[in-house]
Amino acid sequence: MRGNHLRRVAVAATAALLFSGALPAAAESGTAMGNPALPGLTADPHLTTAGGRFYLYPTTDGFPGWGGSTFSAYSSTDLVHWRNHGVILDLDKDISWADKFAWAPAMAQKNGKYYFYFSGGKATGDTGKHLGVAVSDSPTGPFKDALGKPLVPAGTYGGQMIDPMVFTDDDGRSYLYWGQGGSHQVPLNPDMVSFDPAKVRTHKPQDYNEGSFVFKRRGTYYFMWSEGDTRSEDYRVAYATGPSPLGPWTKRGVILSKRLDQGIKGTGHHSVLRAPGSDNWYIAYHRFAIPGGDGTHRETAIDRMRFNRDGSIQPVVPTLTGINPIRR
Numbered sequence: 309m310r311g312n313h314l315r316r317v318a319v320a321a322t323a324a325l326l327f328s329g330a331l332p333a334a335a336e337s338g339t340a341m342g343n344p345a346l347p348g349l350t351a352d353p354h355l356t357t358a359g360g361r362f363y364l365y366p367t368t369d370g371f372p373g374w375g376g377s378t379f380s381a382y383s384s385t386d387l388v389h390w391r392n393h394g395v396i397l398d399l400d401k402d403i404s405w406a407d408k409f410a411w412a413p414a415m416a417q418k419n420g421k422y423y424f425y426f427s428g429g430k431a432t433g434d435t436g437k438h439l440g441v442a443v444s445d446s447p448t449g450p451f452k453d454a455l456g457k458p459l460v461p462a463g464t465y466g467g468q469m470i471d472p473m474v475f476t477d478d479d480g481r482s483y484l485y486w487g488q489g490g491s492h493q494v495p496l497n498p499d500m501v502s503f504d505p506a507k508v509r510t511h512k513p514q515d516y517n518e519g520s521f522v523f524k525r526r527g528t529y530y531f532m533w534s535e536g537d538t539r540s541e542d543y544r545v546a547y548a549t550g551p552s553p554l555g556p557w558t559k560r561g562v563i564l565s566k567r568l569d570q571g572i573k574g575t576g577h578h579s580v581l582r583a584p585g586s587d588n589w590y591i592a593y594h595r596f597a598i599p600g601g602d603g604t605h606r607e608t609a610i611d612r613m614r615f616n617r618d619g620s621i622q623p624v625v626p627t628l629t630g631i632n633p634i635r636r
Contacts, residue, residue: 342630344607345592346382346390351538351606352412352471352519352577355592357584358422358447362387364592365413365424369606376410379426381448386633387583387590387610396449397442399428403453406438407431412519412577415447416474416482416500423500424451425472425484429462436462439469439486441501454501465492465510468518471577474500475522475553483553485520491533493520493554513548513559519577522553525589528619531557534576539603541566541573545593547621563613564593564624571598572626574606580613583634589613590631591624598628 346353350366357363362384368376377400381393400407406428413426424442429435438458442451460469467489474496476482482496484503490512494503511531519534532547545564548557566573578593591613594606601607610631614622 343609343611343626343628344597345388345610345630346608348607349597349605350608351594353579353592353594353608354412354414354473355579355581355590355610356415357581358415358417361385361447362581363415363447364390364608365415366594366608367411367413369594369604372604373409374411374604375408375431377408379410379413379424383448386635387631388633393448396444397424397426397451402442402451403428403440404456405430405458406440409435409437411437412471414473414579416476417447418476418480418482418500419498421445421500422447422451423454423474424449425459425474425486427468427470427472434462437468437470438462439472441472443501459501460486460492465508466490471518471520473521473579475524477524477553481553483522485522487520488518491516491520491531495554509554511555511557513546513557515546519545521579523580523582524553525582525615526619529553529555530580530621531555532563532578532580534578535562536576537603538574538576538606541596543574543576545576545578545591545624549619560620562623563621564591564626567626570626570628572596572628574601574603575609575626584636588634589615593626595626 349370351369352367354365364382378395379397382390384390408431409429411427416423429437439460443454444451472486494508515535521532536543546562548559550557574596597605597607
């Protein structure tokens, strides 16, 4: 990868220490890094909470054709200092129907279990991308394939079966969202690993590409997605609002895009989190790694996301400095 060689060497050394266990297992990953929020190359971050901690589940980046095979988990008490828990799922070792293309995971909790939704495919032969789900008793795994087969096989619906996300409403009902080229949306069954195909709805707002994400605030449902190609510096995040977890959706506009005066490009494939007990919201997303990054060399960033009085989302300002630690 092009760019500052010394900086990359330092980042690689830090990552090596974290993965090797050379740092104490109970230690956080160091002092506040600002943005990027995580060391090394990661993308498609899913930000959530469990058991009083924050968790990040990203794609492991830096491979030609996005060809990584492993997922790792990171946790934090303050959204700034992150502990690397190592690999929680290895497609090559743990999944019979995929060995590569470990993309864009999402986590959900229910029934005392943790459900890890992900995309994957084969390196050779039929390389179609499938959507799978794995399960564990812990948010840091290890995870095991819940079905022994894809939850949504390639070709079942239009576009690629990638980029899963699960939203659980106040009544406890969970919904699954996924898809590139169109957003497929459906209530999950209580077992969290099945759904009624007859209930699938497909939405494609203008300029929708991938990366569906849904949340609820003050009775309004927000459906978000990424526009453009992740290899483009113009990759960006837009959103719509609606009266239910399945819409109908009204597009409101773009809220996250590049900031060239800071060298920030390719801002997209995000997730959103509300700090517990507050109305403070945060957005995790990836951007081209700085310096010299591109669509397969990306890094995770976290910034504040704010709302106007009418509930509309203010444009997010992507930063190099990141956020202040959350104090509970």
